[in-house]
Amino acid sequence: MDAMQMLGDNEKQARAEHAHTGSWVAGILRSRIAEGQLTPGTRLSEQALANALGVSRNTLREAFTTLAGESIVTRIPNRGVFVASPDADEVREIYNVRRAIEPGAVLWGTLTDNALAHMQRIVDGALAARDRGDIPAMADANQDLHKAIIALTGSHTLEQLMARVLAEMRLVFHAMAAMPDFHSRYVERNIALVALLRDNRRLEAAHDLRDYLDLAESELLAHIAADAH
Known part of the structure; x- marks a missing residue:
């Protein structure tokens, strides 16, 4: 198409x-x-x-x-x-932005029952996608969850910024299409993140999200480096 x-x-x-x-x-x-x-x-x-x-x-x-x-x-x-096909420097820039805004959204965003229910539906859908081996659906759910996290801020400017970041992230995810474990591991991390938010353990959720982003960046950079050789 x-x-x-x-x-x-x-x-x-x-x-x-x-x-x-x-x-x-x-x-x-x-x-x-x-x-x-x-x-x-x-x-x-x-x-x-x-x-x-x-x-x-x-x-x-x-x-x-x-x-x-x-x-x-x-x-x-x-x-x-x-x-485009993002390179290593662009991946680093993507994660610099994400580390700056996503943990803050988790800490200080408006966490309503509706927002929590929406995030729970997303991770439930991701789990179902993992069980049937549907990699694109897992990637979709991941995008949707991080979009929902930024929506907690109520900031149109940050949502616009995140739209740019998610577009770049989707391009990065294409490089990982042959590695289904990459996506399935983050299904579990996303489920755990939403559970922390439901328990109102925001500081712990923000720290976990920061670690999660560091790990994802490291894995993506390693994959890009391996492809270059």
């Missing part, structure tokens, strides 16, 4: 209102990447996307410039624009 076919009905319905904004186009592409629908190396056809979204090519180029600045797409001269 190509990039044009990934665009959903909602995006098509909204394009008349937002077609003049590069930020809207960037948001659509970022969401598709975060959801795993556009994978590393996918060529983003300028003409096809402009036609699908009903935008000018200048508007699309503006969106590409935004996403390139976020390391989500890569421009290759004389070849086009492609969904």
